[in-house]
Amino acid sequence: LMNAKKIFKNPKIAVIAGDGIGKEVMPEGVRALEAANRKFNIGMQFDHFDFASCDYYLKHGKMMPDDWFDTLMKYDAIFFGAVGMPDILPDHVSLWGSLIQFRRGFDQYVNLRPVRLLPGVPCPLANRKPGDIDFFVVRENTEGEYSSVGGKMFPDTDREFVIQESIFTRQGVDRILKYAFDLAQSRPKKHLTSATKSNGIAITMPYWDERVEAMSKNFADVRTDKYHIDILAAHFVMNPDRFDVVVASNLFGDILSDLGPACTGTIAVAPSGSINPEGKFPSLFEPVHGSAPDIYGKMIANPIGQIWSGAMMLDHLGYPEAGQAIFSAIEKVLASGAGHAPLTPDLGGTAKTDDLGKAIAAAI
Amino acid sequence: LMNAKKIFKNPKIAVIAGDGIGKEVMPEGVRALEAANRKFNIGMQFDHFDFASCDYYLKHGKMMPDDWFDTLMKYDAIFFGAVGMPDILPDHVSLWGSLIQFRRGFDQYVNLRPVRLLPGVPCPLANRKPGDIDFFVVRENTEGEYSSVGGKMFPDTDREFVIQESIFTRQGVDRILKYAFDLAQSRPKKHLTSATKSNGIAITMPYWDERVEAMSKNFADVRTDKYHIDILAAHFVMNPDRFDVVVASNLFGDILSDLGPACTGTIAVAPSGSINPEGKFPSLFEPVHGSAPDIYGKMIANPIGQIWSGAMMLDHLGYPEAGQAIFSAIEKVLASGAGHAPLTPDLGGTAKTDDLGKAIAAAI
Numbered sequence A, B: 001l002m003n004a005k006k007i008f009k010n011p012k013i014a015v016i017a018g019d020g021i022g023k024e025v026m027p028e029g030v031r032a033l034e035a036a037n038r039k040f041n042i043g044m045q046f047d048h049f050d051f052a053s054c055d056y057y058l059k060h061g062k063m064m065p066d067d068w069f070d071t072l073m074k075y076d077a078i079f080f081g082a083v084g085m086p087d088i089l090p091d092h093v094s095l096w097g098s099l100i101q102f103r104r105g106f107d108q109y110v111n112l113r114p115v116r117l118l119p120g121v122p123c124p125l126a127n128r129k130p131g132d133i134d135f136f137v138v139r140e141n142t143e144g145e146y147s148s149v150g151g152k153m154f155p156d157t158d159r160e161f162v163i164q165e166s167i168f169t170r171q172g173v174d175r176i177l178k179y180a181f182d183l184a185q186s187r188p189k190k191h192l193t194s195a196t197k198s199n200g201i202a203i204t205m206p207y208w209d210e211r212v213e214a215m216s217k218n219f220a221d222v223r224t225d226k227y228h229i230d231i232l233a234a235h236f237v238m239n240p241d242r243f244d245v246v247v248a249s250n251l252f253g254d255i256l257s258d259l260g261p262a263c264t265g266t267i268a269v270a271p272s273g274s275i276n277p278e279g280k281f282p283s284l285f286e287p288v289h290g291s292a293p294d295i296y297g298k299m300i301a302n303p304i305g306q307i308w309s310g311a312m313m314l315d316h317l318g319y320p321e322a323g324q325a326i327f328s329a330i331e332k333v334l335a336s337g338a339g340h341a342p343l344t345p346d347l348g349g350t351a352k353t354d355d356l357g358k359a360i361a362a363a364i
């Protein structure tokens, strides 16, 4: 699936549930992993942490302890729930104090998100069926439009303005392109689509195009095309069957990797990985959905995003069969339908978070 | 519709067909305008220009003559087809040499695009019918992420990088917000949605949020909310009935105003206006689609985007009834269906561009 480069023996997992429904879905994610752990004899171990959450912030005045880096470096991967409670703390404080720190500190330069139409998940697009849509968004995760350089001038006057740099380095661009081309090459369709906007963002994006063209020379067997982000977003809706691997900058990847799952109806069930492909630092796996304060406390959150993220993590750690077993269990339970499986309300059922989690764990 | 601020007497229109299918759909746009001109006694006059096209570039080595600004300043509006022939000239040359010049030179700081589900247009979303989706995207059109400031360092080495500034000025942000709030206030739902990304783009976007909040104080009767661009794009697919007026920065507006029409199946028929609301400079009206080199020459392009853009132009010039007459003619012809009206192939018919154009002109 993701071309795991090495096998982690007896992998040690740092579990961080975070905020809101992160705390409700995490036990189900761990339950599925435990089931796979037993079945495939992986020897995986879990330790739980309470930081990288707004609760932690309220107690300590910061999102994480000062030694978070050393603490987490002892683990092979981070299994993450969700972070953010905007009523308590602005998102740019909670996120930049946790997730964005991990991405930069652990050089998780790949953000990988599958976009797949699953059986039993209501799809907002007309006339699409499972199998029609099956691709990956590969997002650059450390630089580009997400920069910390810039500021405000002439504050509180009519001349006030803010500026922010977008920064694209050759190293940063080339390594994400290489990952995406490798992934495309490993798949049957061998097709890579680059998200650009070189007609409008006329300094950084022509450079991105240039690097894509250079990299494509090393992958003669991969069919490569590019679309401007505006029309690319349109094609996600109109022609989602056209894609195989889509590579994008940090911001464009952020947009496409929410839009893709939305088009398949899976925004509540989609997983993501923030990956350091070399395994030099721990990678992080988390559902695409956030902490959803509006439904927190009711135990109605769908745990599939968390469980599927666990499958991706196993894949990354060198246990693709175990990952596949979890994914197959998800598909099987979804395909049974609300009459037969304990599905959560978003899937048309009336079950609780842990009912669905237990059913999936049992199917592994 | 768009709160025209003044009535232009005997309006003078500069017609620029541009490239590719621009040349095929423009005669139909003019045909519909001529019909409305006669019916409503508007006294509109047309002059045609060949610049702002790649043909012009091939002859003159530049996209436009040096006196383009003075030439076009004599007109009340510009009726534009499409520009760009990427096989001949890179888009960032052709576009920055024409459209982007107009937007900046004529201070067309509003880009306005209706998103509307029309009868007879195949919609990619499941279970949506005409009337369900009806909103505007209001895009900032002169600054933000589309800046010309930046460059490359350490070229051709491993340390190579490019940077580009995003620049948001208080003047630039406040005037687009004011336009959008005014528009929202004039509509029955009085609902404004702001596109942001303040959790990730943590310098410019928190500023955008701040200005939205300040402006909303002057519009107590307008319900205001905000979404991060990633989940907002997702909601365009999942809940397009939720929106009324969506205001966005240059880049986010670019993406949303292609995505919106894609969700309603109208990317080939949607119009847009690049507007200087004060009428100090000519505004420009053009279809959302581009020059489509792949179908150029076959006379199968759908002319409705061009014709609907003409309706928006009449509205802007102070002739809302005439604009409405054109729009109603479009709806009427579309609603008759392929058995009864000469529809182009994208709409399920076999008619040519001019057949459909003539049918609409006749219905005005």
Ligand SMILES: CC(C)[C@H](C(=O)O)[C@@H](O)C(=O)O
Pocket: A199, A200, A230, B095, B254
């Ligand atoms: C062609 C391009 C520069 C332009 C833009 O990005 O503004 C186009 O996509 C548009 O929306 O008018």
Ligand SMILES: CC(C)[C@H](C(=O)O)[C@@H](O)C(=O)O
Pocket: A095, A254, B199, B200, B230
């Ligand atoms: C919460 C936010 C900072 C984050 C991002 O924009 O990267 C999120 O949207 C994501 O995709 O992980």
